[in-house]
Amino acid sequence: MKRVAIVKSRFNEEVTSRLLASCLKTFRSEGWTDSQLKVVEVPGGWEIPWAAQELAKTNRYAAIVTLGCVMKGQTPQNDHLARSLVQSLHRISLDSRIPVILGVITPNNERQAMARTKGKMDRGHEAALAALEMIALKEELRGS
Template sequence: MPRTFDGATGPVAGRFAIVVSRYNENVTGKLLQGAIETLTQAGIADDDIDVAWVPGAWEIPLIAQRMAETGHYAAVLNLGAVIRGETTHDEHINRQVSLSLGELSLVTGVPMLFGVLTVNSLEQAIHRSGGNVGNKGMECAEAALQMVRLLAQLPE
């Protein structure tokens, strides 16, 4: 029988960083609330959660990098809401933020969770931040918990 690693269940410990965009705060605030609720329900103390607010999604990777490089965090959750407009501006932001966070995860060895909504309308963002599609902030936190558990199981 092969050895299996699975971070879906079990205890989790460590500090968690959350980088959240202030742009579209009516949406990102709900993502943040969902993420914090999920982490605390899993046993993470409020004092072990640090939140950094940035102006917009574009600024998320720099602060995520700084937080990861401190060595204090088991994972960095990144929350934002980029809503399509009349131009392709959203595509450039979404592409660069996602690529940067993916690279940071590999370079730092710290899980970078992508909780940035990339939606076509405010209505879609509302549905994904606690509406009828759920709360992607909660899903981001659940993925962070699983990654931290999984990394703890893997041999070094």
């Protein structure tokens, strides 16, 4: 049975909860059951790569989706966090040979963040679709 892990940050909870809801809705609409979807919550964006790496090490998941919201602040800290997060997740994906999907958004403000949780810009939905596409591609390329 194929399984997907979803790592969700609790920081900016209103936004990340919406990302998770739309991500899960997309998987369920494609026939995935709750027993195939493992949701892990972490305090913030900084902790997402560690959780993704630990999940990848288990080799139980066809893909790992990461969901978070790193909002622009008054200092460059968000830029450093976002850059480190992206680089870390990319490395984990390549090293583990498991697709790690970036569903972490980096809006300038709360209005932009909320806009990315619905409609045509729904990043939770997009992350689930990317995971499904990469799972299919992985199976095709590996002949399984």
